[in-house]
Amino acid sequence: MSLAAGFGRLRAALFVLACALVLGGCARPQVFHQESYVFGTRVDVAVYGDDKAQADAASALVLREFDRLHRAYHAWEPSELTALNEAIARGESLEVSEELATMLRDAQRMAAAGDELFDPALGSLIALWGFHTDTFVPVRPDPEKLAALVAARPRMSDLDIDGRRVSSRNPAVQLDLGGYAKGYALDRAATLLREQGITNALINIGGNVMALGKKGDQPWRIGIQHPRAPAPLATMPLYDGEAVGTSGDYQRYFELDGERYAHLLDPRTGQPAHGTQSLTVLITPRAAAGTLSDAASKPAYLANEGWREQTRHFGIDHALRVDAAGKVEVTRALRARLQFPAPVDAVVVD
Numbered sequence: 001m002s003l004a005a006g007f008g009r010l011r012a013a014l015f016v017l018a019c020a021l022v023l024g025g026c027a028r029p030q031v032f033h034q035e036s037y038v039f040g041t042r043v044d045v046a047v048y049g050d051d052k053a054q055a056d057a058a059s060a061l062v063l064r065e066f067d068r069l070h071r072a073y074h075a076w077e078p079s080e081l082t083a084l085n086e087a088i089a090r091g092e093s094l095e096v097s098e099e100l101a102t103m104l105r106d107a108q109r110m111a112a113a114g115d116e117l118f119d120p121a122l123g124s125l126i127a128l129w130g131f132h133t134d135t136f137v138p139v140r141p142d143p144e145k146l147a148a149l150v151a152a153r154p155r156m157s158d159l160d161i162d163g164r165r166v167s168s169r170n171p172a173v174q175l176d177l178g179g180y181a182k183g184y185a186l187d188r189a190a191t192l193l194r195e196q197g198i199t200n201a202l203i204n205i206g207g208n209v210m211a212l213g214k215k216g217d218q219p220w221r222i223g224i225q226h227p228r229a230p231a232p233l234a235t236m237p238l239y240d241g242e243a244v245g246t247s248g249d250y251q252r253y254f255e256l257d258g259e260r261y262a263h264l265l266d267p268r269t270g271q272p273a274h275g276t277q278s279l280t281v282l283i284t285p286r287a288a289a290g291t292l293s294d295a296a297s298k299p300a301y302l303a304n305e306g307w308r309e310q311t312r313h314f315g316i317d318h319a320l321r322v323d324a325a326g327k328v329e330v331t332r333a334l335r336a337r338l339q340f341p342a343p344v345d346a347v348v349v350d
Contacts, residue, residue, distance in 0.1 A: 027051075029216060034059035038066040039182055040134060041206030041251075045189065048200040048215050058196035062189045062203070069185050073100070075123055075176040076132040084166060085123060085174045093160075093167035101164045104156075106291065107180050111156040113313050114299030119267045121154045123174030129272065131252060131263040132176075138254040138261075150270040179247075183294025186210040186243055190290065202238070208245045210290045211238040224338075225250075227277035227322050234320075234338040241285030245293030247301040248278035266302050275304035275324050281311060282318035282334060292316075308349055 032047045032055035045062050047055035073081045080100055087094035096104075107120050126132055128141040128149060152172035160167045177184075182205045189203045190210055200213030202220045211220045219239050223232030227250045238244065249262035253272075261272045279301035283289040292314060300310040300319065308331070311319045318334035328346040330338065335348050 031215065032056060032059070034063060036063045036066065038063070038070045039178075039185070039205060041182075043206065044202075044204045046202040046204075047193070047198055048213070049198070054197065058193055058198045061196065062192050065188055065192060066185055066205075069181060069188070072097075073103075073177050073181055075178060076127070081175055081177065088166075088168045088173050088175075089171055091171055093165050095164050096166050098164060101161055101166065103177065103180070103184060104159060104166060104175070105161055106288075107177070107295070108156045108159060108161070110180075110292075110295045110314075114296070114310060115303075115313075116155050116157070116267060117299035117302040117310070118179060118295055119155050120175055120177050120180055121156050121158065121173045122265060122267055123176035124154065124172060125149055125265055125267070125270055126176050126178075126263065127174070129261070129263070129265065130254075136252070136254040138256040140256065140261075146270050150267075153267075155267065179298050180291065180295050182206065182208045183243070183245060183291040186290025186293070187288055190241075206251070208243070208290070208294055209238065210243040210293070211240060213240050224280050224320065225278070228326065232341060233322070233328070233344070234340050236282075236334075236337040236339065238282075239285075241289060243283045243289040243293035244280065245283070245295075245297045246278055246280040247297040249273075249276070250278065264298065264301055273302050273304075276301050276307070277322040277324060277326065279307060279322075280320045281314075281316050282337075283316065284318070 027050040029048060029050045032052055033044060035044045043066060045059040047059055049055055072079055075081060084094050084096055111119050128145060130137050154170055154172040158168050158170035158173050185205055186203055186208060190212060193201050193212060203210045207225060209222050214220060219237035221235060222238050224234045226233040227248050247264060249260055252263035254261055264273045266273045279297050281293060281297045283293045296314040296316060300307040303310045307321050317331060320330040320334055322328055328344050329349055330346050332348050332350055
């Protein structure tokens with residue numbers, strides 16, 4: 001081979017290498033998704049960036065964490081939570097993990113702030129209505145058992161939490177963290193993603209959503225589910241560190257004799273709540289925004305016409321309610337964010 005031919009081949013190789021480096025360095029940012037089914041619902045982790053390997057590894061880490069939380073705090077399959085419930089039913093105390101003890105203290109605080117309308121101590125009531133399964137049988141519970149359980153008044157304030165040792169003054173307490181765990185999982189996901197160097201992501205756990213950063217040069221954009229139609233009621237931007245939670249009667253429910261019975265139970269009556277189709281809260285950036293987005297929507301949903309007072313208890317200015325007749329009520333702060341795909345005669349409140 002001649003010297004000139006050798007130099008020609010070298011130039012060609014260097015050109016190919018240069019092109020590869022240019023193309024690799026200019027990879028187009030995009031959204032990388034990973035999905036799973038956890039907490040009885042579909043979850044999606046969307047990461048915006050140009051490094052697919054980093055995005056996939058971070059998302060997989062989050063999904064493994066979701067699976068861990070699901071198994072550790074399941075309300076009716078064997079878990080640390082069911083072990084605690086069994087101890088409470090026997091009148092005994094149990095030493096639990098530091099994580100569970102912290103969660104229970106936080107849930108106690110939230111229950112007190114929400115006039116005990118949000119109450120994870122109602123596991124027995126949830127089971128009595130048949131919602132401790134993935135498929136619901138349309139049957140009303142035994143009236144005597146229901147009355148006895150309502151009279152026993154199990155509530156979070158019955159718990160004694162001494163360090164990691166937990167007991168209850170009321171043996172009727174049975175814990176179900178279904179109205180808390182998805183929000184807690186959002187906060188855990190945000191922490192893990194940031195630790196992995198991910199600054200732009202959207203985490204969605206069955207409608208409980210949290211945003212990190214943005215999607216390119218635009219904020220993330222999400223929809224608020226219409227409670228009676230397979231379409232969004234409204235859309236809005238979601239900014240860095242914000243979380244959205246919705247409680248509604250359209251996901252876990254059964255119908256009997258033309259009446260809808262949803263899994264959101266009123267501790268004052270023991271009955272599925274009526275009067276509200278859905279209640280959405282948007283939590284601006286703060287500590288544990290994800291947890292608050294999940295837990296704070298429950299007392300506001302159950303309060304019906306008193307929903308705005310309940311959101312004020314938690315320092316929430318952005319909220320929307322759809323009442324039983326389909327009327328939309330929205331706070332002024334949230335209305336300024338919303339876009340409605342179809343005309344909606346919303347009542348704006350302060």
